[in-house]
Amino acid sequence: MSTTVADERLFATADWYDAEALLTTEERAVLARLRNFLDAEAKPLLAEYWERGEFPDQLAQPLIDLDLMEPAALTTNGPARGIYHGFRIFELARTDASLATWYTAQAGLFRTAIRVGASEEQQKEWMPRVVDFSLKGVFSLTEPEHGSDIAGGLATTARFEPGVDGGGGGGAWVVDGAKRWIGGATTADVLCVFARDVADGQVKAFLVDRQAPGVGLEKIQGKTSLRMMQNAHITLDGVRVPEAMRLHNVNSFKDVAAMLRAMRSDVAWIATGIQAGAFEAALSYVKERQQFGRPVGSFQLVQEKLARMLGNITASLSLVVRLTEQQGRGIYRDQDSALAKMQTSLLMRETVALAREVVGGNGITLAADVGRFHADAEAVYSYEGTHEINALIIGRALTGESAFTR
Template identity: 60%
Template sequence: MTRSAAPTPSSFYPADQYGFSLELSAAELTVLGKLRVVLDEDVAPLLSDYWEQGQFPYQIVDTLIGLSLMNPPEFEGSPASDLYAGFRNFELARTDASIATFYNAQSGLFRTTVMRGGTDEQVARYDEAIQSFAFTGVFALTEPDHGSDIAGGLATTATRDGDTWTINGAKRWIGGAFSANVLAVFARDTADGQVKAFLVPTDAQGVALTKIERKTSLRIMQNADITLSEVKVHESDRLGRINSFADVAGLLRVMRSDVAWIATGLQCGAYEAALRYVREREQFGKPLASFQLVQEKLATMLGNLTASLGMVVQLTKRQSTGHYADENSALAKMFVCTRMRETVALAREVVGGNGIILDTDVARFHADAEAVYSYEGTHEINALIVARAATGIGAFR
């Protein structure tokens, strides 16, 4: 199959008004360009049908894995930069939020959990296989009755007897679980009441996965309800650096920036889809793009996207220097997702009635934004994290 030529750096992101992507290296843009071609040619044509069916196009997974996006050969052994990883999420979400969420479940959530929560020996054992997708996993924290209050409410338990742990409980909204080798399950140790993390095989006795049906957002992403009944796990499969919820919070501090990047990429996809439509669609004998009110909405969308890009790029730069703060990632998640919500609403608005059908892509972005708005911390929880840092007063109950 002959591939289209990858975009040149100067035209890589026309919607990147202030040129944030120009801070990427030539090698990074080359890899992202190859990803763009695969997304445009192999992934995008499938999305409407699979979204409507509520199914995931698993035939694209091997193609994405083949790009070696976490450890590209173009980098000649140098580690991928944090800014590249951010734009990788941006590029995926610019095409589809479910595809970005699926990939980030491995590259962001699961890899971060092992890299930061595992011992040196566990990192050495698993990281290369995680990067190549030879060993796949998902992040299993949220529960049927506990989301925003998970820090104090986490009800899944783990009881140790010698070198064996027995886990009981339930998890909900676990995306990508059906194709994963293991679940990174967070459970409360019955001995000390602290939260620990375990790599639980999805085929272990006592593990049951059920697909969550009837979703109106992220329909392509396969989310699971999971029950764990007397599941046995060896001590060697407990991640050794997670010994309290404070350690889990350290993971979330890093992961929220990934979601902010996804929300920014989703805005870009919605903006570009709306722009294509209004340039082509004619009313009253001229393109919709020529009307003043439409142009004002496009300008607002572009302003939202530009502000969001500026925030996530600067956040990523600070984190690259080792500066991680709960309030920084929470502010980005809160602000960017609020701007995302406005952007997709304006995109749907300028496309008119056709904005509620899948053919223009706008409807998919509009619906999927609602899930991104809520996961990895709701607007309200992130606002309280930010304001706690600003005031020195915690308002959590």
């Protein structure tokens, strides 16, 4: 199907109930431009770079040049709509999970940190640079020993020292600790580091120059999922950060939680897009693959699995579209984003397994595409809140009782 004409459906195969109809003609035209680039430039590279465990850096600047975060064509009357941002993530993820994760590290995580955590003056200075990627940043929260328990367990510290800071006056902070699993850190300009203030015990956030003295970055090796995404282990040893580079609206973990509830919807869109990519790859394969003298897609058991995959995708799209509409009206609740992330990730796990299953032995090869989605889904299942953590957030909202370990 051609994707250059705005009135043609982009997601006709996987979007059974036509959620795409919520997009405007202009939004679909931007997404079609993205798809054309991904099909022509990205897809031919994915298997090779996934196997090498390297990110195809030659795609970074062309993706930035597509002007996807706040496209000029969509911002005449204000920021681009949430439903467009969702389908942009969906399109990236149905191509590759690492590409989607790389882009949303800037457009989702880092941008949200600035939007929620920066003061009005800081936003005026930084946000235009975030949107055009001239200030590249990453969200540095997870630690080597603290993931699910980060709210209470965050161990990285920040100590304020008044006086000259070398960056405009106002004193400086000294940050010590470590962060882990930080995607894109090695190519970022700044690391948005969350640390506990030793004076009041509250969590603060800082934009740390990646090349500042005391900052060490090491690529995490040996991954079996999201192999193209470059995740880093970061050490912070007496790193000085000017007060001007502290996010002034982050003064407790409640402020961090406000970021997380906004960002989990992005991950739910990624989980939904991964399902679409795996499903479309599997469907294409079973239409062509012959066994017993007929296409594999003609067998009853294969068709039943295809139907289940489509049902999972349709349910997931319904969740993320409705959540996005709700957030567009200013309704942000922890339990809503937690439900979407939990359920789409759970369905994703089943969908990619079914896709690998119908492709048979070839499903574990990169040539059939399905294997890449199958492996990458495992990382998405765990990040931005594990299944269990999100379930407990929902359970707390349902019962009024917290079941989190204290």
